[in-house]
Amino acid sequence: MTKSTSKQAAKKARKVSPKNSATIIEELGVKLMTAKHPEIKRLKKQYPTSIHGDKFWSSSYLLMDYLNDNPPKKKTKILEIGCGWGLTAIYCTKKFGCKVTGVDADPDVFPYLQAHAELNDVKIKQLVKKFEKLDVKTLSKYDMIIGGDICFWDELNDTLFDLFKRAKKAGVKKAVIADPQRQPFIDLCARLDDHFTHEVWDWELPEPTPADGDILVVNFKKS
Numbered sequence: 733m734t735k736s737t738s739k740q741a742a743k744k745a746r747k748v749s750p751k752n753s754a755t756i757i758e759e760l761g762v763k764l765m766t767a768k769h770p771e772i773k774r775l776k777k778q779y780p781t782s783i784h785g786d787k788f789w790s791s792s793y794l795l796m797d798y799l800n801d802n803p804p805k806k807k808t809k810i811l812e813i814g815c816g817w818g819l820t821a822i823y824c825t826k827k828f829g830c831k832v833t834g835v836d837a838d839p840d841v842f843p844y845l846q847a848h849a850e851l852n853d854v855k856i857k858q859l860v861k862k863f864e865k866l867d868v869k870t871l872s873k874y875d876m877i878i879g880g881d882i883c884f885w886d887e888l889n890d891t892l893f894d895l896f897k898r899a900k901k902a903g904v905k906k907a908v909i910a911d912p913q914r915q916p917f918i919d920l921c922a923r924l925d926d927h928f929t930h931e932v933w934d935w936e937l938p939e940p941t942p943a944d945g946d947i948l949v950v951n952f953k954k955s
């Protein structure tokens with residue numbers, strides 16, 4: 733074996749090292765690093781997240797499944813609010829060719845999001861902002877809002893209700909939010925009746941990662 737081919741062989745062997753490949757899984761076409769992956773272990777030490785953005789939450793799988801059945805058009809400008817590690821943002825970019833920005837109040841979620849974007853060979857823009865600070869001007873840049881498991885505290889009910897009002901004013905067409913039926917989310921859905929055209933779907937995904945909950949679809953254009 734010549735020097736250069738033995739070098740290539742060594743490089744190849746490192747790339748498919750069973751230690752690393754076993755910690756990368758693929759779900760609904762998106763590659764994910766598991767908690768055992770060395771990069772996730774390194775990020776966890778360096779970037780401890782502070783508002784529950786510490787993993788992929790199962791509502792993201794529900795959201796992906798709903799969007800698979802109701803796909804957004806290519807190049808749709810999407811804002812994923814409370815994106816965490818950005819699973820759905822990556823899915824929409826990879827599968828539908830959408831332009832997605834992930835927004836989160838916690839800056840420490842973005843190294844995880846970008847590591848996964850790189851793994852999946854997609855580009856996701858990031859924005860560090862609280863829901864409360866997403867003004868009409870910012871929201872007017874997007875066609876659609878998506879979010880998974882973002883209504884988990886009572887005060888987030890008011891926060892998201894007000895965000896929907898600004899989104900309507902901004903000309904956003906729709907919002908699709910998945911939730912594991914937490915009480916603040918149920919209360920939010922109940923108060924939308926007099927203000928927005930919306931639907932709530934009971935959604936279940938048996939595999940690959942089992943998940944169930946609700947999908948809230950708010951159609952701002954029809955309100």
Ligand SMILES: C[S@@+](CC[C@H](N)C(=O)[O-])C[C@H]1O[C@@H](n2cnc3c(N)ncnc32)[C@H](O)[C@@H]1O
Nearest residue numbers: 783785788789792814815816837838862863880
């Ligand atoms: C339960 S995690 C869900 C993360 C991701 N959507 C998923 O399904 O994996 C909630 C996310 O919302 C973010 N978050 C919570 N309150 C927020 C707020 N007021 N403004 C912006 N982001 C917020 C957290 O930092 C966290 O990443």
